[in-house]
Amino acid sequence: MELSKRALAVKPSLTLAITAKANKLKAEGKDLIAFTAGEPDFRTPDYIVEGAKEALRKGFTKYTPASGTPELKKAIAHKLFEDNGLEYQPSQIVVSNGAKQSLFNSLQVLVNPGDEVIVVEPYWLTYTELIVICGGVPVILHTREEEGFKLNPKKLESLISPKTKAVIINSPNNPTGVVYTKEEIEAIAAVLEKYEDVAIISDEIYEKLVYNGHKHYSIAAYSPSIKERTFVINGMSKAYAMTGWRIGYVACAQKFATAMGSLQSHQTSNPNSIAQYASVVGLTSGKEVMDEMVETFQNRRALMLDELKHAKSFHAFEGDGAFYVMLNISGFIGKEIYGKQINGAIDIAEVLLDRGGVVVIPCECFGTANYVRLSYALSEKDIVEGVRRIIKCLDGV
Ligand SMILES: Cc1ncc(COP(=O)(O)O)c(C=O)c1O
Known part of the structure; x- marks a missing residue:
């Protein structure tokens, strides 16, 4: 066989x-x-562990809505507003088993066989594999150390073709540690604004881990039209030391969020109920x-x-x-x-x-x-x- x-x-x-x-x-x-x-x-910080214990004591151990609990989606919407200046309805958020599944879901609802997705090299190894699983074709945008491993907006534009479905941006970056400034993100957004059929997958999982006065800036905050086709990916793994709990999320336009919710309902039903409960505690206290x-x-x-x-x-x-x-x-x-x-x-x-x-x-x-x-x-x-x-x-x- x-x-x-x-x-x-x-x-x-x-x-x-x-x-x-x-x-x-x-x-x-x-x-x-x-x-x-x-x-x-x-x-994982004690206050989050206590949250999980509370979930167990309360019997919060059943299936939840496929795309996440209303409480967690509300806490995420609040976080996106407070930290990133992004306004989303809770229904536009899909909670998954880690940011990895959020990325996979995003590609699943976007990519048809043969579609191209632009990936900036050096890249987190999972991107190209997920694109291939979805039948897509990774198009690699090479960056060099002399450019600070940052993508050049002109180079990005030269790689956009009628087959381009999405671009994946990852700041702060794995493996380079690169953090794009607000101006650099704006220059990328200014190019992408011209290409209405190109989605942006913005992997912001390391958002909180920035040093020396650097600030994270989400490309979705650039303009309403960019926000409309951006998939903001984030989660609890890195900043909250919760890798094993498997909670990630994506915020995006309603039709994609609805499609991802349906997809997930058949794949994994819902993310772990206890981890979702504890994530609400993580997001709302203990800064x-x-x-x-x-x-x-x-x-x-x-x-x-x-x-x-x-x-x-x-x-x-x-x-x-x-x-x-x-x-x-x-x-x-x-x-x-x-x-x-x-x-x-x-x-x-x-x-x-x-x-x-x-x-x-x-x-x-x-x-x-x-x-x-x-x-x-x-x-x-x-x-x-x-x-x-x-x-x-x-x-x-
Ligand atoms: C760039 C990047 N995105 C996403 C993830 C996935 O995170 P999660 O544990 O939430 O699935 C990782 C994990 O290493 C990562 O490095």
């Missing part, structure tokens, strides 16, 4: 092989520092707890970048958001180190694992072979020790 074409089209995760190898080595007792975390290392987490990330980022300044054979790209730093390892490509031919970041990641005692994510999975990604969602002690190991390993060849 053959696998479906859809299943065959999905690429296995490149990071899985290196993670599996790292886990095996760890189990054998090897001392490793992993810079791979794609989630905060903090526990100080989040501020503390953000401050911790800001300090770790500064520490990591300070340590990385000692490196001679590679350098760091300094983004201002999320919890990632990319290392430019292009100087090694085409060379042989520790007896290994280096053709890309996967090879560097293997050397760092075998010889350096650190685990990093090779950025081939984000569309570029010249970088590895480090997460700073780990303790200061491990950041210092891990970065020193990387420098010792790579500068020492």
